[in-house]
Each structure stands twice: as C-alpha cells, then as structure tokens.
Amino acid sequence: MTEGEVLCEDDLFKSDEEEDLEKVKLQKQRLEEYYAKKKTKPAVIAKSSILFDIKPYDSETNLEELENIVREIKMDGLVWGTCKLEPIGYGIKKLQIQCVIEDEKVSVDALEESIKDLEDYVQSVDIVSFNKI
Template sequence: MSIILEKPTSPKGLTELNNYLADKSYIKLYTPTSADVLVFDEIKENPNATKYPHVARWYKHIAFFPVEVREKWEIVKDVKFAEEEEEEDSDLDLFGSDDEEDEEEKEKMRQEMEKLKAEKLKKMEEKEKKNKSRLVMDIAPYDDQTDLMGVIDPYVRSIKMEGLLWGSSALEDIAFGAKKLRITAVIVDALVSTYALEEAICEHDDIQSCDTVSFNKL
C-alpha cells in the first residue's frame, strides 16, 4: 500500500508528518528504510520539538546514523510526496501506445527491470546483514541503592532482538558514591534500532535513563 505524504517544508506538511509519526518509529516498516532518508532530506534543520515533538524525535534518531549507513538501508518505492503523484502520471503517459507490439515490448522491459531491482535488493540485504556496530550504553538508576549487577544487568540482557548480542558490563562512578551500569553490545545495523533498544531498556521502573555513549562500526 502506497504512503503519500505532504512535503515537510511548510508548517502544514510538518504538522501532517507529526500526526503520522505519533504512533510510529519510522516512515515505513519497523526498521529504517530509504523512505526515512527521503523525508529526512526534505527537512533542512532540526524541527521545533515543542510544535512537532514526534517529528523532532524521529529526526534526531535518523540524524544519529552516519550518511554511509543511511545509504545502505532497504529501498522502498511506495512512499512519495503528494505533488509527485501528478508528475509520475505524466511520465507514464509517455509510454501510452495503441500498438500491441510496443506494449508487449514495454511489458518485457518492465519485467526485466523488476527482476534486476529484486536481485539488487537481495544483494543489498545480504550485504547489510554483514554490517555490524559495537555499542556502549550507560544505564542510570533512579535510586543509588538499586542493585545494578544483580537486577538491572540481568534485565537488560533479557531483552532479545534479532541481530543483537550483549557483551561485557561493569559499574561506573557517577558522583557522591552513585554508580551507573555500562554495558556493551554488538548489533547488525540493518536489524537493530538503537532508539528502540533504549526505549526497551527504559521500560524498567528502576531505570532513569539509557544513553548510547559510543557507536563504532566493526
């Protein structure tokens, strides 16, 4: 099903995008795709978090990924801006013809292009699954009496996602005897969203915050 959005270059477009993202982490699917890059590139500066909180949250998350990582995200074709509909219809008119042989030839060309796109997409997906990064995350509790290694560390490790592998953990000083849990993980870039991972960790009642302090490609 196609998704048609207003360009987020005006208050109206940003408002509609904000409403659209109210219950979504990404423009399409449950992981970042080329659709997120398409919309992200239209927004030239950080959105006003007061007026457009959902857009600001999404924009900050997408901006976290380096350009070279965004370029490797899954390509989707069914997300477009409203004014593009008319342009695309005009392009399709160029192919209009009553000649049956021409139509057959065009259909063969379309099928061949679809086949090539599918093969390219499959290769990209296989390559993306090999791209990994190492995360270092700091987890701070509300109470300095919270058992970080006995309670919080096992809880964090209980979070399972495809492409996520937990590593070592240790306690780090904050101030005045308070400590935080520092834990490492290796993720498959195309499968794991750091934003979704941080949200899952912060669901625990004793966790005040979770921040990714290091993100390095492997």
C-alpha cells in the first residue's frame, strides 16, 4: 500500500447528486399522485343559512304578498326556505324568512339590497342569524 491510498472505500467528500436526483424524482412522483387524487375529489360547496327580518313599510302592507314578492327574487345558488310572521307591537307584524345560499355564487349584500329595493313594501331588512353550513 502506498501513502496516497485510502484504507477505507467510503469517500466522505463524494457528491450526493445521484441520491438527490432520486429524492427529487420520488418527491415529484408523490406530488403528481397527490394532485391526481385531489382532482378526483368533488369540490366542497360552501353554503350559508340566513334568517332575515323584513319590516313592512306600514301597518297596511299585505305580508302574504310581500312574501311572494321576496320569493320571486331569483339568483343562482339561492334557495328560499320557511317563512313566518312575528309580532312587533301594536298589531304590526314583521316577516321572518330563511334562505340558503352558495357563498361563491350569491352575495349577501346583493341579496339584502334586492329585498330593500322593494320600497313600496319594505321599510327595513335585518339579518337575524347567519350560519355557515
């Protein structure tokens, strides 16, 4: 054995490029598998349940007619639910109506403005409850 020869075959300073390339290939393959699996899953549609208080313009307002007009507001992703009349006082009642919206398709502000635009029937609109489904 000469002075220049190394007793150990392991070279501590050798390049890890081959190992790094294998790791990168494996990582890339796993990412591709993950994205392929993710594409097959159906997207979750975020929905919200909203309960509106709609106060009539005056005591003479026909609340059944008001309900029908509010239900005529159509938007993609909007489904109207139950409705009831709640007493305010002095014989005046307000309309409470519930709806379910798809958050991506329906703006709550736009829906509220659509109801407020019924000026002949509506004095004010309040959101009583807003729940994510």
